[in-house]
Amino acid sequence: MRRPWNSWNRTGAALVAGLAGALLLGTTSPATAQERPEGNATAATASPAGGGDMTVRTDAGWVKGVRAGGNRLFQGIPYAAPPVGELRWRSPQAVTPWQGVRDAGAPGSRCAQKADTWGLPASAAEDCLYLNVTTPARSAGNRLKPVMVWLHGGGLTRGAGSDYDARRLAERGDVVVVTVNYRLGIFGFFGYPGIENSGAFGIEDQQAALRWVRRNAAAFGGDPRNVTLAGESAGSHSVCAQLASPSAAGLFHRVIAQSSPCGAGSFEGTPLKSVLGVPLWIPKVFYEGYGQGLAAKLGCTDPETALVCLRDMPVADLLAEDPLPLPGYGNAVLPEDPAKVLQEGRFHRVPVLTGVTRDEGTLFAPAMFEPMTAAEYENTLNEKFGALGPEVLARYPLSAHDGSPLQALAAVMSDLDWAWQARDTDLLLARHVPTFSYEFADRTAPPLFPLEHGVKPLAAHGSELSFLFGVGWESAPLTPEQRRLGDRMIDYWTAFAATGDPNRPGLPAWKRVRPGQGTPYVQGLAPGRDGVGFFDRAAAHNLAFWDGLAGRGAEGSLSGSPS
Template identity: 45%
Template sequence: MPLDDEREVEYRVRQALSAQALHHPGLADVARRAGGDLLGYVTLAVENGKKLGDRRWRPPAPVEPWSGVRDATVPGNPAPQLAQSFADVNSMDEDCLTLNVTVPEAQGIGRPVMVWLHGGGGTNGSAAAYDAHRLAVTGDVVVVAPNFRLAVFGCFGYPGLADGGTFGLQDQQAVLRWVQREIAQFGGDPANVTLVGESYGALMIAAHLVSPASAGLFHRAILQSAFSVLGTTPAHAFIPGVPALPPRWSPVAELEQFGAVIAAERGWVTPDSDPESALAQLRRVPVTDLLQASESFIRPAFGGITLPESPSTAIPAGRFQRIPLMLGTTRDEARFFVGLFADLVGNPVTAESYPRLVAEAFGDSADQVAARYPLDGFPTPSLAWAQIATDRAWARPAWELGRVFAAHTDTWFYEFADRAAPPLVPLPGFPTGAQHSSALAYQFDFPGGTSLSAAQREFADRMNRYWTTFAGHGDPTRADLPDWPDVSTGHVQSLAPERIGGTDYVAEHNLDFWSRMP
């Protein structure tokens, strides 16, 4: 959305930023009319959402210009989604392509910019859940957090649908282009942009590293708990009961065929419709109906204009942006998935089911896996399986990705290791440890969310200084924090309140063993 000094464009603002830091005529007056000279974030539309339906499954379009004061005192709509056990948000509004900007109160220009891509499995999540004021103030950075299309609205494909399976990726690219055009108005430096994402957001960064349309739009990247960027995942290793998973990237021809099958099965199109009329029918299907198929469309597609090649082949071959990279995992990633989707639904892993899970996941190697992870070595069978899943489905793929990155560019690796971290999603009776998403409470505040102890709060400040130093300089090392060598030395930085320093990640997660396993 262009900010043009030749016409009056004003935004109503709130909470924790200095209007003067935005360097745009009229903003200070708007802030005063809103009740003060401080603001917390500004919500800015990056797509015209008024022509809904017809805009579905098309590239994001520029916002329609307006005159006068646009109310930006509350976050924009989340992308369409159904509430889940891990995300209690329902949204049916396709007018969702907005972004939030958080800037420190103190006046400044040329600040590093961090663009945050939220997680949520590709089906859920919104920018508004992440209050970035601590990150912005600690590191003196500008934080941009966008909403983007998810699931069936972001990764749907159908014969004749141009560049299907990449609409969420295209939305994020529109945000990055907006940052290049406009972030200087908010005190940010468009030549110093770091793309940061967690879980599904980190997976999308892998696509940006490969997509030609993203080249030059960001200059560093941080991938937090990315899931299986390069390879497949054995049965049950993601969630007990879930079969083996293919690579997280779908060939566009395969996606189109799958989309056609789903559309026919669900009656979204009339039989024997030609592609043009079928797409017209699909754009009239109610949001609620489309959302019933959301979990079937979470894999971005490759083979089109936006993502010509799968990141699983392009990255190992070195065909990606050679920029400084940071990546890592949490120490107990899979406890989140085992606790939430097995124990809490009354179907924990048991001594009886454990051998079956191992056999179905690892076939001829099952005996070796069972010997390496004996049940008597863990308090419960669920925790034994969670350790297998953490090591095989999270630590091994992340380590392989980090080593591939390090062969081509400067790369730093970390492990978030605070086993007393307050979980974002409570799992009563289940020892969560440093589970998936547990690091987020140290970077962001959440509405009605978790509280940190004094020691954890101090640690959060140190962790955020690492992140923002990397964003500013392409290297997390700083004199007031423990040294952090890059991963080419074999170093992994363990991050916890009681200790920050190197850890033997390979031994901790049995990665020499897993390198010989399926």
């Protein structure tokens, strides 16, 4: 019998794995913290007495943090048992309580991952299900603060919660921030016949962390009844998954989705295709076929013992294989295709703040394509868009993009793969929940990582992160004007976390998306006196042009109204 995996084979897996590097949105750890070696779970013997507000009791035991400026910082707190041995590829299990006071002064290990070309570290740790809590040192009486839970990016193959220094966000916004590790790559997104919840272990880990927050937030001064789930890139993709997951019900009360539009279906019924060309979700049966193929390749050929054999396989051997770093559905975590759930409005009814950067494609074009000539650029557009290729070429000529084919392709990706879909997502969400849309438009922002082949980063994918978090990657520091923009963004983000509405006195007004509007309201975020306010996404990203192409049939004739 032909295995389902054969219909989306290892070539597809390699493509996804390769693009995961481009989706990487981690940073180096804050200078104030060093990683705890794998398996270091030793609890200190000190008594809680005298620990003051730096010693907090969780449901599994006492932890002692450190003071960091105007914040308290608790790192490396386990929220689930180490998923090792028999627990590899199983749902997260409860933590074993500890005696004494556990040192929470350094992050836990990064989940197993390869090193990458941008210099982020590798890890062989499966004992990695840790989270970090940053809370302002000051307190206004007994009032519990809003909680923001951050899911890191990295293509679901790289990164760690500790890569994001949340001290400025917590102190200025007066919120408790929780950053989370979750299983990645082949350890977090794997399947095999008979494995419960194939394809979704990383998504389950995130839910386990949210349940930890519900049980323990109050001990850190956070309000478990006011939790905002936020993430960027793959972290935002995870937020979308949680919106569609029945088992996430009640675990969060608002969401922030940065640079991964939750909606899907913009391309259905049109002759257009995503340039990125990667599916958002994979059926569980594909994961099971993938696992069978991997078992055979690694010598685990007996179906009766293959899973035991795979669970005994060294971490390095599994990391050497191409993963499928995409959430799988058809399991208890994601019973249905999230695209269908979202399109039908059957997601959790919570307010949403969502947006993209002005130039999302500049990170991806040089990662996906080699340098090319003008003729090769034309051929690439014809391959991607068929009979519509010449019209795309006319709209995105090389002369408008410094004569650079990769810069022009980046613009196509920014407009079609992100902005066009973001508009549809805004309108979809707004039919059901309060929705606020933004576009980060600072084209002078320090890029997340250096780009290849001379591509200008502009307002690249991930470039807004240093405006919200303290970052450790090597890039130019923010200018005073950019820092002021970051302060405004923190004010918006934390006002939304507190109330479900980013507006507050002293900030430029931010209108909600109204589903009846043909063009949703988008708040532009850029430095300067007039940098924050209405942003004309439709004009900036040629949305009417793409609507016109979307309304044509395969042969280029009109077949219906634009999507």
